[in-house]
Amino acid sequence: MKLTPAQKASEVGKWAALVTLTFLTLYPFIFMIMSSVKSNAQIYTRFWGVAAPLHWDNYAVAWRMISPFVFNSVFITLVSVLTAVFFASLTAYVLARFQFPGREFFYYYIIAIVMIPGILTLIPQYILIKNMGMRDTRWALFFPYVSYGQVFSVFILRTFFAGIADDLIDAARIDGSGHLRIYFTIILPLSKPIIGTVALMRVITIWNDFIWPLVVMSQKKNFTITVGLAYLTSEYKVEYGQAFAGYVIASLPLLVLFLLTMKTFVRGITSGALKA
């Protein structure tokens, strides 16, 4: 297709605008990466560029400081997302495929949670955790994270499960499979993409959460990566380069996950917004 001169000009304009917007959007991250290999002296003298020698050792130092936080975050994220998705999918399966007394009630009981904002529950939830003796333990993060994941996950999964063809399930029942077995051998394998989407959304939320771990964790050894980063940069007069290296490390896990699961990711974000 040949473009008219006017169309060509408009294409060039769009490109220019997009390149500018993208550059400005990403520049802070580019700056972060460039600065992460500089010493303080280099940041002061060669602010805009990268100067030799490159201080890769910043990464070693940063890793020594934040690796316990990274480990805490990886652990709590994995365990609570897996648990949350398992419980949510089981509930979604029951609500989607079975008729029983109270089915409607339980569904709305779960969905109504969207009307309860986090700002209302923060304080009593903290007291609850404190009274249960869970402060400064992993349970303080685990239970609320698993619980918060339920609404959105049940909602999305129930819709999907309800759409699975009856024949498949009927065939399995004729073979004599029990309900739990049907869930594991038919429902779960068929729903991998949607379960992946739901899990991914939870991973992002939990990895990035700040206020809750800040409130329930007071000992440094329990900090998650977000709290740890804020703590390090406020307590110590760190080398800027080392701090930036720490930011890069903290961003990497999700960035890699994003690049590996781009499609699932984008679908998750849009479906989450349009359906929940």
Place this chain on the structure above:
Amino acid sequence: MAIQLAKDRDPLWKKIVKSRMLYLFILPTIALISIFSYYPAVSAVYRSFFEWDGAFRSVFRGFGNFKEAFTDEVLQVSALHLLIVVVFHLIRELVFPMVGALLVFHLRHSRAAYSFRTLLVIPIVVPGIVILLIWRFIYNPSIGLLNQLLTVVGLEDLGQNWLGDPRFSLLSVAFIGFPWAGGFPFLIYLAGLQNITVDIFDASTVDGATGIRRFFYVELPLVLGQVKLLVMLTIITVIQSYQNYLILTQGGPGLSSMVPGLHMYYVAFRYQRFGYGSAIGVILFALIFVLTVINKKYFQGGAESA
């Protein structure tokens, strides 16, 4: 079809007994949300009528906390700030991502469009705290990027202590993330635009609608659902978010960047007044609730799925 473990003619108790496996399966979810969402919500409302230190001392105050809230000068200042920030965020979340989405959507080169989309989504995956800490450096008065940039272009006189000056602190925090073209609202708009059928665009082209006209007469009306959704989400999110202020300015200098959520946080976790803190939480909840209901009642339609 939904499977029924009991028979239709079974009495209710028998149906329940026969369905016991199902109740067992949904028990973890129900128990968790009861303990960690419903109980705290009820507790918040209950405690908002008490002077409570979070432990044993709990004295009934009636509406005392609410009366105090309405004469609390810090809360009044915060409410004004909240209003300013909400307006600011509405503009930034509605206009800029729309521009980004339109540009990507209308790019003829589809692979380039895909690449731009990917790059513009990246801010979602970078932890919010990292973005904040980078911006803290950007705003740093001595070697921050912003003041350095002003020096480079010869405007060093405009350099400021962005976070440390009460004239700028509030908006400096709200400004974080410039140019705001990517991220979550961008994806929402893009999905909306992609839902518009080709026929509509073809028809509008025949009618001579291009550029600005096409936007106002064709695209905007068809993504109005997304716009409404984002208005709602933005307001609800902004009412609840104070993390940026907590990390970057602690609400200061003075009260210059104090917002209601942060005030609540301080009242509870700094001054140990958990009853009064709960009352502020209840007020913010009521605000969100009313807005949600108004939205559902008067502005729904178009955003059916929302």
